[in-house]
């Protein structure tokens with residue numbers, strides 16, 4: 001089946017079944033051609049909770065589809081390709097999070113949304129990479145546990161020196177592939193470019209950034225500025241979309257290995273398959289979903305919280 005036919009078939013099924021397709025901005029850009037919305041994980045889940053669609057096809061990784069299910073329990077949530085997991089989220093499970101908490105029994109636990117529903121259910125409050133600093137600050141405590149991303153934890157620590165952040169040891173293997181030398185080489189080639197870095201990067205990388213922010217914050221930064229060249233230190237999908245959105249400017253991926261292969265498993269064929277057969281449905285245990293929802297809602301309720309990833 002050629003791409004045009006695939007897209008037509010997906011759109012036909014979408015309207016017949018009252019479905020929507022949500023695409024994360026790290027997906028292959030071909031997904032955008034059928035997606036109703038493209039964005040960050042929590043922003044997409046919030047949209048999912050507001051839609052009157054019966055079926056949500058979440059083209060992203062598993063924890064994102066789970067979050068959509070938690071926020072929209074009465075909808076059928078489908079993940080196009082079962083192999084799409086998140087390596088960072090998989091670094092901590094229910095047993096490990098309980099052990100981590102047991103070592104520091106009196107401390108609150110902040111958990112990055114890049115985690116399973118069970119881990120979210122065990123934490124006091126969730127955060128995104130955009131609002132992690134605000135979330136920790138909102139707790140008004142001197143010490144806090146942070147999981148799973150130790151580098152996002154370091155970024156929060158740098159911004160809140162009066163709070164002691166005790167981080168779990170997880171990390172994103174994709175962002176770990178960026179080194180300070182990559183930035184230095186890119187800067188030699190593009191000396192006038194501004195460097196935009198995701199806070200999942202190591203501190204020695206983040207320290208070289210002109211701007212540090214979540215994917216949505218990076219898109220917003222580009223929108224509000226008018227530099228000619230940008231060096232982008234996050235997943236390739238962000239660069240692909242920036243190039244499409246701003247054809248008059250130059251976007252350089254800091255090295256060509258910054259690809260989250262888990263995100264790229266979802267194809268148009270997979271989207272068609274799950275729409276047709278309604279397979280790969282995502283379920284979350286009711287009690288776990290209720291407790292995870294509390295942690296998410298607590299984050300959302302923080303005044304002026306920017307709920308983006």
Ligand code: SF4
Pocket residue numbers: 061085086087088089114172173174175235260262263
């Ligand atoms: S880029 Fe990293 S954090 Fe994001 S889905 Fe891939 S492995 Fe997980």
